Amino acid sequence: MTKIPFHYQIVAGIFGGVIFGFLFPDFVFLAKPFGVIFLKLLKLMVVPLIFVSLVDGITRVGSAEKLSVLGIRTTVFYLATNGLAVITSLILVNLIRPGDGVKIFGDKSEAIQTVGGMPDLIPQNFFQALAKGDTLQIIFVAILFGVGLVALKEKGKRLAELFSDLNEWILVLVGFMMKLAPLGVFGLLAGMVQAFDWQAVIGVGKFVLTLLLGLLIHGGITLPLFFKTFSTRPLKKFISDMEPALFTSFSTSSSAATLPVTMDCIEKRAKISKDIAGFVLPVGATVNMDGTAMYEATACLFMAQALGIDLSLGQQLLVFFTAALAAIGAAAIPSAGLVTLAMVLTAVHLPLEGIGFLLAIDRPLDMSRTVVNVWGDMVACAVVEGLEKKEKKDA
Ligand code: ASP
Numbered sequence: 001m002t003k004i005p006f007h008y009q010i011v012a013g014i015f016g017g018v019i020f021g022f023l024f025p026d027f028v029f030l031a032k033p034f035g036v037i038f039l040k041l042l043k044l045m046v047v048p049l050i051f052v053s054l055v056d057g058i059t060r061v062g063s064a065e066k067l068s069v070l071g072i073r074t075t076v077f078y079l080a081t082n083g084l085a086v087i088t089s090l091i092l093v094n095l096i097r098p099g100d101g102v103k104i105f106g107d108k109s110e111a112i113q114t115v116g117g118m119p120d121l122i123p124q125n126f127f128q129a130l131a132k133g134d135t136l137q138i139i140f141v142a143i144l145f146g147v148g149l150v151a152l153k154e155k156g157k158r159l160a161e162l163f164s165d166l167n168e169w170i171l172v173l174v175g176f177m178m179k180l181a182p183l184g185v186f187g188l189l190a191g192m193v194q195a196f197d198w199q200a201v202i203g204v205g206k207f208v209l210t211l212l213l214g215l216l217i218h219g220g221i222t223l224p225l226f227f228k229t230f231s232t233r234p235l236k237k238f239i240s241d242m243e244p245a246l247f248t249s250f251s252t253s254s255s256a257a258t259l260p261v262t263m264d265c266i267e268k269r270a271k272i273s274k275d276i277a278g279f280v281l282p283v284g285a286t287v288n289m290d291g292t293a294m295y296e297a298t299a300c301l302f303m304a305q306a307l308g309i310d311l312s313l314g315q316q317l318l319v320f321f322t323a324a325l326a327a328i329g330a331a332a333i334p335s336a337g338l339v340t341l342a343m344v345l346t347a348v349h350l351p352l353e354g355i356g357f358l359l360a361i362d363r364p365l366d367m368s369r370t371v372v373n374v375w376g377d378m379v380a381c382a383v384v385e386g387l388e389k390k391e392k393k394d395a
Pocket of ligand 1 (some may be wrong): 292295330336369370
């Protein structure tokens with residue numbers, strides 16, 4: 001019997017879940033546990049994977065000089081694509097004006113209180129950071145440990161090898177878990193379809209379409225242009241290598257939960273080197289969220305339009321900066337972007353009540369923006385790899 005390729009199995013899981021959720025809402029409770037187990041297993045891997053892969057990645061890069069080049073390239077790529085993403089959304093939302101005449105401030109509103117303060121980068125206690133799963137703090141400690149290990153030179157070799165083995169070990173476990181992916185996404189999608197208020201989404205269809213169009217332009221044109229410019233890899237093959245992670249991000253709405261799969265696709269399927277993947281991906285999953293940035297900008301202007309408020313160019317510039325920042329600050333979990341939206345709305349003095357409404361329709365939007373978030377991290381790996389190759393050729 002010929003085996004169905006893995007990414008088709010996942011697509012079948014996604015469609016199967018949607019159809020099942022629509023046709024048999026009363027039986028969705030049977031499908032849901034598969035989704036819950038799959039998600040829990042992935043989440044189980046996230047904290048050790050971020051820590052171990054970053055320390056391993058940094059020790060592989062091996063010198064302070066190379067490390068700063070890698071760091072600068074990654075940061076510039078992340079900031080540039082993030083900025084372009086927000087600009088795309090601002091242009092679209094000004095052209096389409098999805099908020100005109102829409103009434104969203106009804107009884108449904110429930111103010112969201114939690115506006116994240118400044119991130120607390122340095123943990124008081126490392127084990128607490130691990131236990132809380134505070135990814136920014138874990139990244140901070142991992143970079144510190146990695147740099148320390150590099151400074152140890154020969155003496156640090158054994159420990160560095162241990163981290164490399166640990167990384168392999170985690171990825172093997174992720175491989176086992178991925179076998180569950182088709183069933184897992186089936187359960188997640190069935191649960192999503194059953195629980196969702198579709199009427200509400202249709203009511204703000206223009207807003208949804210504006211956001212999706214922006215995501216499509218960024219994910220389908222802007223990021224591929226970066227890829228084509230800097231990487232020598234064939235794009236089609238790269239996309240097909242990345243499919244399991246892209247589908248997982250869509251189904252889980254979480255860049256963090258997808259990270260183990262992203263790592264697997266980049267290292268095992270595309271065979272991009274571990275020193276790049278180990279640095280670019282954990283950092284990217286935590287801070288690089290182009291899709292979320294687009295969501296923040298679109299939603300903010302949409303709300304202003306719905307309230308009949310015209311934001312000046314200066315105010316839109318403020319939206320640009322706060323949307324980019326809010327995306328960096330958003331946790332890589334479902335609906336995190338909605339919470340940090342409060343920051344953007346506050347910056348331009350818009351009421352926070354509309355967030356309650358957006359919460360009701362968030363899930364499919366979150367699924368879509370998370371795909372672009374993860375796709376951005378993957379393209380970053382290919383771009384950084386392309387730059388390194390070019391540098392070696394020129395040398
Ligand atoms: N769910 C998104 C992610 O994990 C964050 C967000 O936009 O809510 O990438």
